[in-house]
Amino acid sequence: MQKVIVAGFTGSMGSQVVQLVERLAEFQLAGVYNPHIDSLNPTDFNLASSVQVFNNLQQITLNDAIWIDFSVPSAVFTNAKFALEHGLKPVIGTSGLSTTEIAQLRQIAAKKEMSGIIAPNFGLSAILLLKFAQTAARYFPDVEIIELHHADKLDAPSGTALATAKAIREVTPEKKFHDQQAASPARGLDHEGIKIHSVRLPGYVAHEEVLFGAAGEALTIRQDSFDRASFMRGVELALNYVSDNQDFIVGLENIL
Amino acid sequence: MQKVIVAGFTGSMGSQVVQLVERLAEFQLAGVYNPHIDSLNPTDFNLASSVQVFNNLQQITLNDAIWIDFSVPSAVFTNAKFALEHGLKPVIGTSGLSTTEIAQLRQIAAKKEMSGIIAPNFGLSAILLLKFAQTAARYFPDVEIIELHHADKLDAPSGTALATAKAIREVTPEKKFHDQQAASPARGLDHEGIKIHSVRLPGYVAHEEVLFGAAGEALTIRQDSFDRASFMRGVELALNYVSDNQDFIVGLENIL
Amino acid sequence: MQKVIVAGFTGSMGSQVVQLVERLAEFQLAGVYNPHIDSLNPTDFNLASSVQVFNNLQQITLNDAIWIDFSVPSAVFTNAKFALEHGLKPVIGTSGLSTTEIAQLRQIAAKKEMSGIIAPNFGLSAILLLKFAQTAARYFPDVEIIELHHADKLDAPSGTALATAKAIREVTPEKKFHDQQAASPARGLDHEGIKIHSVRLPGYVAHEEVLFGAAGEALTIRQDSFDRASFMRGVELALNYVSDNQDFIVGLENIL
Amino acid sequence: MQKVIVAGFTGSMGSQVVQLVERLAEFQLAGVYNPHIDSLNPTDFNLASSVQVFNNLQQITLNDAIWIDFSVPSAVFTNAKFALEHGLKPVIGTSGLSTTEIAQLRQIAAKKEMSGIIAPNFGLSAILLLKFAQTAARYFPDVEIIELHHADKLDAPSGTALATAKAIREVTPEKKFHDQQAASPARGLDHEGIKIHSVRLPGYVAHEEVLFGAAGEALTIRQDSFDRASFMRGVELALNYVSDNQDFIVGLENIL
Known part of the structure; x- marks a missing residue:
C-alpha cells in the first residue's frame, strides 16, 4: 500500500x-x-x-x-x-x-x-474543456468564452477562463481577429482577440462555456462545477499517476 | 375578404x-x-x-x-x-x-x-422572450443578458438586447445592483445595473438569452432566429388583429 | 405580527x-x-x-x-x-x-x-417556467420537454415535466401532432403528442427545459434547481399572500 | 496545381x-x-x-x-x-x-x-464532437446523448448520434449501467446503456449534444449545423490531406 x-x-x-x-x-x-x-x-x-x-x-x-x-x-x-x-x-x-x-x-x-504533480485545478470537466478547446481552435479559430459564477466571486474574469484563452492562443498564434464593435463594452474583455464574458448571478456555482463558430456551424463546450466533491476524482487520478510513474508534471491536463 | x-x-x-x-x-x-x-x-x-x-x-x-x-x-x-x-x-x-x-x-x-400596429420586431420568439423576461424580473431581479450574432453584425449590443434590458428595468425600478467587478471589461455593457454581453461569431445567426439567478436556482429564456421566414407568423398575427380590432398598438407584445 | x-x-x-x-x-x-x-x-x-x-x-x-x-x-x-x-x-x-x-x-x-394555498411546488423558477410554457404554446404549439436529474431519482419522467405537458395541452387542445418516428424509443414518452425526455446523470441536480420550434425560429425556457434553499422564496410569497388576501388558491402559479 | x-x-x-x-x-x-x-x-x-x-x-x-x-x-x-x-x-x-x-x-x-479518404460526414463540428466525446468518456463514463433536428427528418435517432454512442462504447467496454427507470419511455433509446433522445421540431436544423455527469460536475459538448456550407471546410481538409499524404483513411476524424 x-x-x-x-x-x-x-x-x-x-x-x-x-x-x-x-x-x-x-x-x-x-x-x-x-x-x-x-x-x-x-x-x-x-x-x-x-x-x-x-x-x-x-x-x-x-x-x-x-x-x-x-x-x-x-x-x-x-x-x-x-x-x-x-x-x-x-x-x-x-x-x-x-x-x-x-x-x-x-x-x-x-x-x-x-515523480510529482503540480496542478492549479483538479476539476476534470474544467481540464477536459481546456484540452478540447485547444484542439477545436485549430479548426475553429473564431472563439469566445463565457464564464458564469455566483455573485460573490471576487474576480472577473475567472482564472480558468483566462487560462483557456491563453491556451487557445498558444495553438493559434497566426490568427488575426477583426472586431468591428471593439469599442462597445458589450464585447467583453479582450485577450489577444479572444473575448471573455463574465456573468455573476446568485444561484450559479461555477460554469464555463467556450463557443466556436465557422461558416454554417457552431461547436460549444461547457462545464459545470456544482460541488467541490468533483475535485476528488482529479486528486485520485494524480495519486495513481504519481504512484505509478517517474516524471514530474505541471498541469493535470498532461496526464489525461 | x-x-x-x-x-x-x-x-x-x-x-x-x-x-x-x-x-x-x-x-x-x-x-x-x-x-x-x-x-x-x-x-x-x-x-x-x-x-x-x-x-x-x-x-x-x-x-x-x-x-x-x-x-x-x-x-x-x-x-x-x-x-x-x-x-x-x-x-x-x-x-x-x-x-x-x-x-x-x-x-x-x-x-x-x-386600428393599426407599429412593430419594430415581428419575431414571435423575440417578443415572447421580452414579455417573459419582464414577468420573471419581478421575482428574479438579478439578471444578465447574452446576445449572440453573426460576425458581420454592425452594432453591439443588439437593439433587442438593449430593449430587453430597458423593459426589465421598467418593472424593477427599485432594484439596486452591486457589482464588485464593475471595473473589469469582462462584465460587459451596463444598462442601469443589467449587464449585456455581445458575442459575434461566424456561423451564428441571431440569438438572445436572458439569465436570471436567485438563491439555489436559475431561470433562462433563450430565443433563436434562424431565418427571416420566422417574421411572417408575426405579420399574420398583426393582419388578423388590425382586421378584427379598433385600437392602435405600438409593439406586437401588446397583442400577444 | x-x-x-x-x-x-x-x-x-x-x-x-x-x-x-x-x-x-x-x-x-x-x-x-x-x-x-x-x-x-x-x-x-x-x-x-x-x-x-x-x-x-x-x-x-x-x-x-x-x-x-x-x-x-x-x-x-x-x-x-x-x-x-x-x-x-x-x-x-x-x-x-x-x-x-x-x-x-x-x-x-x-x-x-x-384564505389558503395548496402548492405542490414552491420553486419559483419551475413555476414561472410552467406559466411561460403555457403562454408560449399558444404561438408555438410544437413543443418538447427535456428534464434532467441526478441518477438516483426514483421516477421518470419527473412530476413537474408531466405537469408542464398537461398544462400546455390545456391551452392547445386543438393541436394535432404527427410524429413520423413515433415507433422509435428515442422519441421519448408521449403525453398527448408532447414528447418528454428524461436524462439521469450523476452530478446533475434538477433541471427542466421546454423547447418550442416554428418556421425559422426557436424559443427555449430552462430552469435549474441547485438547492432546496430556493423553495423558501416561494414559501415567503405564499405567507404574504395568505396574510393579505381572502381567497383559497391551488398552485402557486396563480398568485405570480 | x-x-x-x-x-x-x-x-x-x-x-x-x-x-x-x-x-x-x-x-x-x-x-x-x-x-x-x-x-x-x-x-x-x-x-x-x-x-x-x-x-x-x-x-x-x-x-x-x-x-x-x-x-x-x-x-x-x-x-x-x-x-x-x-x-x-x-x-x-x-x-x-x-x-x-x-x-x-x-x-x-x-x-x-x-491515398484516399472515405468520410460519411464532412462537418467538422460533428467530427470534433465525436472525438471529444470518446476522450471525455474515459473520465466520465456516465453519458447521454440528445440530438435535435427539424420535424421532417425521416429517421430517429440520427445516424451521427448512434455513431457517437458506438464510438463512446468502444472506449468504455467495461462500463456497466444501471437504469432504475429503464421501463419508462421517457428514458429514450438505449444503446448498450447509453441513452439517446431525439427531438424533432420545426425551426431546428441539425444539432447534437453529449452530456457527461459525475459527482459534483458536468461536461457538455454541443454542435450545431445551420447550413450545408459547413461541410466545405471538411472537404477542403480532405483535399489537402489526400494531396499531401500516402495513406487511405476511413473517417475524417482520423486526420484531425
Whole structure:
C-alpha cells in the first residue's frame, strides 16, 4: 500500500482529501500536517490511531510516501521542497507557486528521479474543456468564452477562463481577429482577440462555456462545477499517476 | 375578404409579405407600392393581373384596406400618415419612426377610430422572450443578458438586447445592483445595473438569452432566429388583429 | 405580527421553513407541530422559549395563525382540515392530497371565508417556467420537454415535466401532432403528442427545459434547481399572500 | 496545381464542391462527371471551357487527379474502384459503401500505394464532437446523448448520434449501467446503456449534444449545423490531406 501524507488536512479541500485517501484501497493515510494545530492526537481529528499527526516539518521521518498539499500559498514552496528532499512525492493543489519556484522544484525532482504533480485545478470537466478547446481552435479559430459564477466571486474574469484563452492562443498564434464593435463594452474583455464574458448571478456555482463558430456551424463546450466533491476524482487520478510513474508534471491536463 | 396593400413590396421582407398575403384565405392582395419602380404592370412582378401596382401615393384610391409597410426609414412616416388619412389601416414594420411621429400617428388613428400596429420586431420568439423576461424580473431581479450574432453584425449590443434590458428595468425600478467587478471589461455593457454581453461569431445567426439567478436556482429564456421566414407568423398575427380590432398598438407584445 | 405554526418542523423542508419564519420581520413563529416527538420543550429543538411545541392537534388552541404544512402525505388532509376548522390559514407544501380532498378543503375555506394555498411546488423558477410554457404554446404549439436529474431519482419522467405537458395541452387542445418516428424509443414518452425526455446523470441536480420550434425560429425556457434553499422564496410569497388576501388558491402559479 | 474531378457535380453537395475547388488556389477543376447528363459542353453548366465534362467513366483519361465523389449510393463503389484503378485519388462523401466494399477499396489503394479518404460526414463540428466525446468518456463514463433536428427528418435517432454512442462504447467496454427507470419511455433509446433522445421540431436544423455527469460536475459538448456550407471546410481538409499524404483513411476524424 502506498502511504500518503496530507498537508493542510483541516482545510475544506484537505479534509475531503483525507476522506478520499481513507476510502481508497491501494492508499493508506500515514500522516497529516498543519503547523497551526496544538494537539498531535489523531483521535482529536477523528483519524485512526495509526495516523501520525505533525505540526512541524522536522518531525516528519516518513519516506516513500506521497505528499498531498492543500495548505496555503505562503507555505506551499517550503512544503514542496521539503517533500522532494525527503523522498516524498508531491501532489500540489495549493496555488501560489511562482514560475521560478516551479522550475526549481522540477529540477530537484529530476535530479532525484522523483515523480510529482503540480496542478492549479483538479476539476476534470474544467481540464477536459481546456484540452478540447485547444484542439477545436485549430479548426475553429473564431472563439469566445463565457464564464458564469455566483455573485460573490471576487474576480472577473475567472482564472480558468483566462487560462483557456491563453491556451487557445498558444495553438493559434497566426490568427488575426477583426472586431468591428471593439469599442462597445458589450464585447467583453479582450485577450489577444479572444473575448471573455463574465456573468455573476446568485444561484450559479461555477460554469464555463467556450463557443466556436465557422461558416454554417457552431461547436460549444461547457462545464459545470456544482460541488467541490468533483475535485476528488482529479486528486485520485494524480495519486495513481504519481504512484505509478517517474516524471514530474505541471498541469493535470498532461496526464489525461 | 380583407384587402391588403404592401408598401416596399420588392424588398426582402416586402416580397415575403406579398407571398404571405397571397397564401392567406381571408386576405386579398389588392395593391403594391414602391416609388422607385417604372412599370405598373403586375405581371412584370409575377403578381396576379388583379393586383394594382403603384409608384405614386396620389394614385392610390383603394380604401378600407390594410397598409403593410416594409419600405425605408425616410418614407415610413409619410406613408403611414397617408394611409391613416385615406382609410387604410397601417401595419408598420419599417424602422425609423421617432417618438413624436408615433404620437402624431396615434392621434390621427384615435380621431378617425382606426386600428393599426407599429412593430419594430415581428419575431414571435423575440417578443415572447421580452414579455417573459419582464414577468420573471419581478421575482428574479438579478439578471444578465447574452446576445449572440453573426460576425458581420454592425452594432453591439443588439437593439433587442438593449430593449430587453430597458423593459426589465421598467418593472424593477427599485432594484439596486452591486457589482464588485464593475471595473473589469469582462462584465460587459451596463444598462442601469443589467449587464449585456455581445458575442459575434461566424456561423451564428441571431440569438438572445436572458439569465436570471436567485438563491439555489436559475431561470433562462433563450430565443433563436434562424431565418427571416420566422417574421411572417408575426405579420399574420398583426393582419388578423388590425382586421378584427379598433385600437392602435405600438409593439406586437401588446397583442400577444 | 402574523403568527405562524409549522407542521413537520423537524423535516428537511420544515426546518428550513422554521428558519425562514424566524428571519421574517412581519411574521412570528408561534408554534411547531410533529406528532412523533416526545419533548414539548422548545429549547430541545433550538427554538425560542416563546415557541409552543405540539405533538397533538387537540392541544393547539392558537387561532388567527398561518398553518404551514410540510408533514407527510398520510397526515396532510387531517392537518389541513383541522387548520381550516380552527381558524388557521393553511399553506400546504406536503404532497398527497387527492382531487376530492382538495375540493373539500376549498369548500370549507369558502364557507369560513378563509384564505389558503395548496402548492405542490414552491420553486419559483419551475413555476414561472410552467406559466411561460403555457403562454408560449399558444404561438408555438410544437413543443418538447427535456428534464434532467441526478441518477438516483426514483421516477421518470419527473412530476413537474408531466405537469408542464398537461398544462400546455390545456391551452392547445386543438393541436394535432404527427410524429413520423413515433415507433422509435428515442422519441421519448408521449403525453398527448408532447414528447418528454428524461436524462439521469450523476452530478446533475434538477433541471427542466421546454423547447418550442416554428418556421425559422426557436424559443427555449430552462430552469435549474441547485438547492432546496430556493423553495423558501416561494414559501415567503405564499405567507404574504395568505396574510393579505381572502381567497383559497391551488398552485402557486396563480398568485405570480 | 493538383487536378480535381467532381463526380455528382450537379447535385446539391457536388455543386458546392465545384465552387469550392474553383476558389482554391492550389487546386484546379479539371473534370466533372454525371452519367445522366446529355451535354458535354462545360458552358452549359457555367463551367470554364477548360473543364472536361464526362457522362461515361470510360471517356475519362485524366490521371494523377483527385476524384471527389458526391454521387449516389448505387454508383459509389464502381466510381471509387474506377478511380483507384486509374490513378485517381478518391475522396468519397457518398454514403452506401458496405464494410466489404470499403475493405476491397482499401486493399487496392494499399497495393497501388495511393491515398484516399472515405468520410460519411464532412462537418467538422460533428467530427470534433465525436472525438471529444470518446476522450471525455474515459473520465466520465456516465453519458447521454440528445440530438435535435427539424420535424421532417425521416429517421430517429440520427445516424451521427448512434455513431457517437458506438464510438463512446468502444472506449468504455467495461462500463456497466444501471437504469432504475429503464421501463419508462421517457428514458429514450438505449444503446448498450447509453441513452439517446431525439427531438424533432420545426425551426431546428441539425444539432447534437453529449452530456457527461459525475459527482459534483458536468461536461457538455454541443454542435450545431445551420447550413450545408459547413461541410466545405471538411472537404477542403480532405483535399489537402489526400494531396499531401500516402495513406487511405476511413473517417475524417482520423486526420484531425
